[in-house]
Amino acid sequence: MMPETEDLRQQKQHTGMLAWILGLVMVPFLFLGACFAAPYLLVLRWRQQRREDRLKALMKSKGRFISWAEFARAMRETGGTCIEERFSAKGPVRIWWTPENIAAESPHEIIDWFTMRKGKQHVAFVRWCRERYTAAEGGSAILVETWAVPKKEIYALWAECRPESRKARWIEVAPPEILPNRQGREAVHSS
Secondary structure, eight states: OOHHHHHHHHHHHHHHHHHHHHHHHHHHHHHHHHHHHHHHHHHHHHHHHHHHHHHHHHHHHTTOEEOHHHHHHHHHHTOEEEEEEESSTTOOEEEEEESSOHHHHOSSOOOOHHHHTTOGGGHHHHHHHIIIIIOTTTOOOEEEOOTTOOHHHHHHHHHHHOSTTSSEEEEEEOOGGGSGGGTTHHHHTTO
């Protein structure tokens, strides 16, 4: 055997042993991270649920709250616009309804949610939509109860509203709270 091959094999053994020891040392840190992450995520979810419950109670007190069945009937019979206020790709999601045709009323271009959440030139539409429709104080849209509504039912209504020829429209809106540079944070406290 050549000396260079033996040196290379010894280096690989030392590297393998070092990686194994380092991996073993990291296990307690990963365990501690998981122990802290789980309660942290539970607290975040609890806070979000409380915020949603407070908003729901406020909208009920203002007469701006309807059941899913009433909403679906209104969309099919009279039309209007469903505003899907999406905070992230995984949620939470608030569904609002207005009898108005937002596409016709909006002085701003309506784009897809993924582009909208990046902010920049589309901040004006996000703010306009919040002020006019989804603001807890001063908005006119009605919050829809979606708890316990199967996603399949929501997607079915969404699919019905996609063609431009329909009198009912469905738009997704990025709330001001998720825009870059925390634009719109002052509007957060009113929702």
